[in-house]
Every structure is written in structure tokens, then in C-alpha cells.
Amino acid sequence: xMLNIGGLSQGVVIDHIKAGGAMKIYTYLNLExxxxxxxxxxxxxxxxxxxxxxxxxxxSLKDIDLDILGVLDHNITLNIIENGTIIEKKNPKLxxxxxxxxxxxxxxxxxxxxxxxxxxxxxxDKVNCVYRCIYCEQAFERR
Amino acid sequence: xxxxxxxxxxxxxxxSDILELAEEIIQNPKKYANVCHGKKLATLFYEPSTRTxxxxxxxxxxxxxxxxxxxxxxxxxxxxxxxxxxxxxVVSSYADICAIRHPKEGxxxxxxxxxxxxxxxxxxxxxxxxxxxxxxxxxxxxLKGRLDNLTVGFCxxxxxxRTVHSLINAMVRYDNIKFILISPDELKIPAYLRDEVLIAxxxxxxEVKVLEEVMPELDLLYMTRVQKERFFNxxxxxxLKDAFILDAKKMTYAKEDMLVLHPLPRxxxxxxxxxNDPRAVYFKQAxxxxxxxxxxxxxxxxxx
Numbered sequence: 001x002m003l004n005i006g007g008l009s010q011g012v013v014i015d016h017i018k019a020g021g022a023m024k025i026y027t028y029l030n031l032e033x034x035x036x037x038x039x040x041x042x043x044x045x046x047x048x049x050x051x052x053x054x055x056x057x058x059x060s061l062k063d064i065d066l067d068i069l070g071v072l073d074h075n076i077t078l079n080i081i082e083n084g085t086i087i088e089k090k091n092p093k094l095x096x097x098x099x100x101x102x103x104x105x106x107x108x109x110x111x112x113x114x115x116x117x118x119x120x121x122x123x124x125d126k127v128n129c130v131y132r133c134i135y136c137e138q139a140f141e142r143r
Numbered sequence: 144x145x146x147x148x149x150x151x152x153x154x155x156x157x158x159s160d161i162l163e164l165a166e167e168i169i170q171n172p173k174k175y176a177n178v179c180h181g182k183k184l185a186t187l188f189y190e191p192s193t194r195t196x197x198x199x200x201x202x203x204x205x206x207x208x209x210x211x212x213x214x215x216x217x218x219x220x221x222x223x224x225x226x227x228x229x230x231x232x233v234v235s236s237y238a239d240i241c242a243i244r245h246p247k248e249g250x251x252x253x254x255x256x257x258x259x260x261x262x263x264x265x266x267x268x269x270x271x272x273x274x275x276x277x278x279x280x281x282x283x284x285x286l287k288g289r290l291d292n293l294t295v296g297f298c299x300x301x302x303x304x305r306t307v308h309s310l311i312n313a314m315v316r317y318d319n320i321k322f323i324l325i326s327p328d329e330l331k332i333p334a335y336l337r338d339e340v341l342i343a344x345x346x347x348x349x350e351v352k353v354l355e356e357v358m359p360e361l362d363l364l365y366m367t368r369v370q371k372e373r374f375f376n377x378x379x380x381x382x383l384k385d386a387f388i389l390d391a392k393k394m395t396y397a398k399e400d401m402l403v404l405h406p407l408p409r410x411x412x413x414x415x416x417x418x419n420d421p422r423a424v425y426f427k428q429a430x431x432x433x434x435x436x437x438x439x440x441x442x443x444x445x446x447x
Contacts, residue, residue, distance in 0.1 A: 045242040102408040106248065107248070108247060108248050108250075108268045108269065108270075109247065109249055110227065110245070110247040110248060110253050111249070111265075112247065112249070113247055113255060114226050114227055114228065114247075115226055116226075116413065117228075117253065124339075124372050125339065132253070133249070134249075135150075135249025135250075135252050135253065136248035136249040136268075136270055137248075137249075137270065139335065
């Protein structure tokens with residue numbers, strides 16, 4: 001089936017992704033292993049952001065955890081589409097805890113040596129969307 | 144069962160109970176000489192430490208308990224690749240309480256998840272060292288008589304010094320605390336501590352570069368070591384290091400009842416010429432470390 005980049009009949013448009021961030025989100029959403037039609041638009045012009053990335057996913061969303069997106073990039077907006085029209089525009093919810101979605105990059109953290117230890121983060125600052133490792137408390141840096 | 148992983152694991156009220164008990168122990172150590180008879184403290188030290196390990200062991204022995212453990216990762220099964228989780232599961236069946244020091248940040252928290260005995264963090268990398276904070280608070284409480292209404296100076300390496308971060312986190316919970324942060328630009332407190340702790344809690348603080356000019360304001364001066372390797376170049380180090388050395392001349396600007404604290408080991412940031420100044424209480428502070436740990440062990444083991 002050809003994906004119509006201009007308009008989806010059912011699916012989601014992930015908009016306002018920081019330019020260059022689309023592939024990371026593609027990977028985190030595990031889209032490479034899911035059977036959706038996906039379009040990635042890089043460096044689209046944006047009045048607000050200058051440049052932005054966009055991902056369009058065609059299909060029902062039952063296999064996709066969109067809340068993860070708030071952890072990765074809290075400026076993202078989600079346009080949910082049914083029957084060719086946007087039925088909802090929203091920002092992803094920020095989960096209080098995330099496990100094995102993002103990894104602690106602190107080389108001094110116990111997660112760097114202890115086997116089978118889940119990488120867990122908690123939301124410590126909702127305004128600035130700061131997630132901290134539950135073990136070493138280092139903030140997750142998106143870039 | 145409670146674990147002590149971070150200094151803020153104790154509420155102000157729990158902290159107050161522990162400090163009160165520690166002060167009772169100082170007054171009457173004999174009364175507590177056998178309260179932990181038959182109990183064992185495991186000291187799991189994955190990296191060397193003199194003061195902290197000996198202080199924990201002295202604390203348990205003073206309470207009539209016994210000690211077991213290891214003092215480096217080489218002499219433990221960690222050298223065979225055993226995880227912290229497995230080690231603590233086993234140790235839980237040998238001892239009644241444990242103190243763990245580990246070079247990796249968060250290791251004591253991992254231990255606490257898998258432990259069936261209380262776990263005390265005895266230092267995890269550059270992260271937390273709650274019993275040092277307890278020691279600092281006991282020293283201040285006992286020698287100053289209060290933990291509120293104080294102007295506290297921190298001097299030296301405020302960027303990497305975990306004792307400074309922990310004590311700031313603990314002291315912001317008391318009324319009318321002012322901080323004066325004395326360091327070179329390179330070693331200022333981390334942004335998260337300034338923004339998420341000081342500014343977020345509306346705490347009065349200022350950052351300065353010269354110790355002398357703020358000395359008259361201070362009720363407490365907490366000194367830390369400025370390490371040469373923290374600087375980008377030798378020139379900066381030589382230029383700045385003297386500004387952060389406490390000597391007899393600088394002490395002349397201080398209040399008569401100001402106290403000088405230092406977590407030790409000291410290298411050259413406090414001149415030995417002030418060791419006999421009654422305001423220099425860093426060795427007394429090390430002694431209080433034993434009492435603070437005695438009180439903490441008693442509370443965690445729920446012995447009276």
C-alpha cells in the first residue's frame with residue numbers, strides 16, 4: 001500500500017520533533033519491527049522551530065506506546081487521525097516512571113556494571129521534563 | 144525495616160530523634176555498651192576507606208555487637224564477578240545490618256532492593272554519603288546548640304564534593320539557613336543544586352571567590368579540599384589555591400564562636416597552625432562520627 005504523505009485516513013502524525021531527532025524516535029517506538037506504513041520527514045520548515053522533523057504512521061495505534069515520546073522530546077505534539085480528519089491534538093503524557101526505555105549514561109552508575117539491572121528513571125521535574133536515574137540520580141540528557 | 148541510602152531518607156523528625164539519641168550516648172556511653180549484644184554488622188567495603196569503615200566498626204563494637212566484612216573488592220567475591228544483588232542476599236543471612244561502600248553510584252540502593260536486613264550507604268562514588276551528613280549535623284547541633292538560624296560557609300571544591308551537596312540538601316530543611324558558597328568559578332556548586340534545591344526552596348545564598356571578605360558573617364565554615372587535578376591548567380591552580388587555604392590570619396576575621404568543619408582527610412587546605420584554635424572542630428567531628436553511627440545503628444535495629 002502506498003502511504004499518502006499528505007493525509008492519513010487513520011493513524012498519527014508526530015509533529016514538532018526537534019530537527020534530527022526523528023530516527024531516534026523511530027527506533028524507540030520499535031517501528032522497524034512493526035508492520036506500519038511510516039513516513040519520516042526531516043528538516044521540514046517550521047515557523048516556531050525553524051526546522052523540525054515529522055513522523056507519520058498509518059494504521060491503528062494499539063501496538064505503539066506514545067507516552068514514551070514525552071520522555072524523549074517533550075515539545076512533540078501528536079495529531080491523532082481517524083477517517084481522514086484530526087480528532088485529537090495532544091502533547092504526550094509524561095510517565096512518572098520509565099523502565100528500559102532510556103539508558104543511564106553515567107559511567108559511574110551501578111547500571112554500568114551490575115548485570116540484569118533494569119534502567120529505570122523517575123520524573124523529578126514536570127516543568128522541564130527532567131528524568132533522573134533511580135540509582136545514581138543523574139538526569140537523562142537527550143542530546 | 145528502613146534503609147539509609149540518601150541523607151534525605153530521614154525526615155527532620157527522625158533525624159532529630161537520632162541526633163538526640165547520639166547526644167545521650169555522648170553523655171552516657173556506658174549505658175549503651177551492650178545494647179547490640181548478639182547483633183552483627185557487616186561492613187561491605189568495595190573500595191578502601193579508613194575513617195568511615197573504622198568508624199562503623201567502632202560504633203558497633205561500642206554497642207556490644209560484632210562485626211564482619213571485607214575492606215576491598217579484591218578480597219570479596221566481587222572479584223569473581225558476583226553482583227551486588229547476589230552478595231547482599233547472602234550477607235542478609237549472616238548479619239543483622241550492613242554498611243556498604245561502593246565506587247559505583249547507586250550500588251547501595253541496589254543492595255537495599257534485595258536485602259532482608261537494613262542497608263546503610265557508607266558512600267557511593269561521588270553520589271551520597273548520608274552518615275557523613277549525620278556526623279556533620281551532630282557536630283553542628285552539639286557544638287552550636289541548633290540546626291536553624293545559621294549562616295553556613297562552604298569553601299573549596301563545591302562542584303565535586305559530595306559531602307557539601309549532601310549537607311546542603313539536609314540543611315535546607317531547617318529555618319533561616321543562609322549559605323555562602325566560596326569557590327573559584329571552575330568549582331561552583333552544580334547547576335541542579337542551585338536551581339532545584341536552593342532557588343526552588345527560596346533559600347538565601349551567595350557565591351563569592353574570596354574567603355576573607357565573608358569570614359565575619361559566618362557561623363560555620365565547612366572546608367573542602369581543592370584538588371589540583373580539577374583545574375584545567377597549573378597556572379590557574381597556583382593562582383587560586385591560596386585563596387581557599389584557611390590559616391591563622393584568615394581566622395582573625397572570624398567570629399569568636401564560628402566553627403570550622405572538614406570531612407577529612409585534610410591535605411593543605413587548612414593550615415596546621417589553627418589545629419589548636421578552639422574553633423577548629425574537625426577532629427571532634429570525626430569523633431562524633433562514631434556516636435552518630437551508633438545512634439543510627441540502634442534506630443535501624445530498633446534496639447532501646
